[in-house]
Amino acid sequence: MSPNLLRVFSSSVGTKLLVGVTGLLLVAYMVLHLAGNVLIFLGRDTFNEYSHQLISNPLIVPIEIGLLLVFLVHIYKTVTMWMRNKAARPVRYQKKELAGHTSRKSLASSTMIASGLIVMLFVTIHVKQFKFGSFYLASGSDTVRDLYRTEIEVFRNPLWVAFYVIATLLVGLHMRHGISSAFQSLGIDHPRYTRRIVAIGMAVAVVVGGGLALIPIWAYLTHY
Numbered sequence: 001m002s003p004n005l006l007r008v009f010s011s012s013v014g015t016k017l018l019v020g021v022t023g024l025l026l027v028a029y030m031v032l033h034l035a036g037n038v039l040i041f042l043g044r045d046t047f048n049e050y051s052h053q054l055i056s057n058p059l060i061v062p063i064e065i066g067l068l069l070v071f072l073v074h075i076y077k078t079v080t081m082w083m084r085n086k087a088a089r090p091v092r093y094q095k096k097e098l099a100g101h102t103s104r105k106s107l108a109s110s111t112m113i114a115s116g117l118i119v120m121l122f123v124t125i126h127v128k129q130f131k132f133g134s135f136y137l138a139s140g141s142d143t144v145r146d147l148y149r150t151e152i153e154v155f156r157n158p159l160w161v162a163f164y165v166i167a168t169l170l171v172g173l174h175m176r177h178g179i180s181s182a183f184q185s186l187g188i189d190h191p192r193y194t195r196r197i198v199a200i201g202m203a204v205a206v207v208v209g210g211g212l213a214l215i216p217i218w219a220y221l222t223h224y
Helices: 002-011 012-042 044-055 060-088 111-131 149-152 160-185 194-223
Strands: none
Touching: 012 044, 012 060, 012 160, 012 194, 044 149, 060 111, 111 149, 111 160, 149 194, 160 194
């Protein structure tokens, strides 16, 4: 990468752009991740066949590397932007009530750094448990992994169920503010459609966070 390009992406505007773009890419991944994982409701064979087709795709390794880079850039740039903003405003502004102004400040927006760090810990544990966790071959196959069995084993433990439910709901909380904030960082912020973006972000956050939280609950209640 050229020095000029590095300078651009290191600037305040460039940092916001990177945070917005990487955030939306991660949201797209989470939607696809949910779409694949809900196949577990269709049974062992369907879920194992899906996971086998996914991991046997020759593009999966470069995609995973790219996803990891997006994830790390998003974390780094978000923390950098937060620290820069904090340094520029060491004393909090007094709260003011402005006529006709609706503040976007919420639990989701005020806990973005904390929820993001917890999500990072959750992703690390999740990858360790399922990508590099217990490996079983599906019945009657020498190549297909029985990932269904691995998931059920993990979610037979109510402590892991509680952890995953809390963590996935935090993912939804993080997305709740992150989606609208990402569009704002990209300059897509206008009274005509901002409310729609916020509403869509809320809906996506609820579906993804709630959908992922439902999986460990279902696995525990049907296999305990």
